Amino acid sequence: MTRPRHWRAPERHPDHGADPVDRVSPFNVANGLTALRILLVPLFAYLLLADPGDDGARRWWAAAVFVIAIATDWVDGDLARRRHLVTNLGKIGDPIADKALVGAAFIGLSVLGELWWWVTIVVLGRELGITALRFVVIRHGVIPASSGGKLKTVLQSLALVLLLAPLGPAVQLVGHVVMGAAVVVTVVTGVDYLLQALRLGRQRDGAPR
Template sequence: MNLPNKITISRILLIPVFMIVLLAPFHWGTVHILGASLPVTQLVAAIIFIIASCTDWVDGYYARKLNLVTNFGKFLDPLADKLLVTAAFVALVEIGYAPAWMVIIILSREFAVTGIRLVAAAEGAIIAASNLGKIKTWIQIVAISALLLNNMPFVWIQIPFAQIALWLATAITLYSGWEYFIKNKEVMLSSK
């Protein structure tokens, strides 16, 4: 297994660590940073999530730089993104930071796209993530990070950045899903 794929797998392995820290019933106190108050466990979970998210850029960088782009990596990388984002959004609903209806819209798109990728893979085709799909993922990551950090550092200037980012993530997720289905309709129509 090459280095980029190992980095991608590390992103998947960080998901349960993130979930345990965020949802565990223990608390280490509260911190106050840049106008935001949040439990230490939530801050640690946010840091783990951000580190896991950054591995997406790192694995892609090394795959291109070292010419190690593989079909396995093209399939695993977006799957790792979806697993991380899914876990984070479900956790945000659990702790009351994101409305379930928005998360359902976002996750429905993610599962539908993964389904098309699986159908394509069964037919011998690998559908890599599009540029819009990558932008969508990063907007979701920004929204999740802002929600986990209780809108830090925007609290003191009273801009609801986390909520704006969540609305933007929902909108771009819907649009990118529509574009994905239009671009890959042949895969759906040609499957047996």
């Protein structure tokens, strides 16, 4: 069949639905900072426990390493969101790094007799329990982080920094007050998360299949 002289073949638009999904490489800056935070945990624990006193050079270094490590938590999360570097490895590694760092600080201070063991048990019990609960309810859905959870993280970090830094009895007292507030928020947000998880499970179980 003869085509008209000005005939042009129709343009073929690419089928983007068939394109492979872009994957973010796990070897990125955000995950690198998370790995650095994990590597700093044993160094921090050594510096904290190696000095029998609370005002030696190693105690200052322990406080400095903790501040650097906790800062990487804020930086890597911001980088991952702004530069679209969120990966499955980061989702798993980031909370592990956080729990390891905070756990080392709580346990270390309790071993040194500078923080009541019941505080450490309550806080770490809540953190580990909620982490386990996340894996249980993930098949039903994801519960987003609340403002209370973020406040809990800020209060815990601030309290630990004040207790780690050898800045004298007055600062230590402020640190214990902030830690008291952190414990209250930690327990309240833990109960709230548990209730949300229960409601989510009931809703999904009652949904028609």
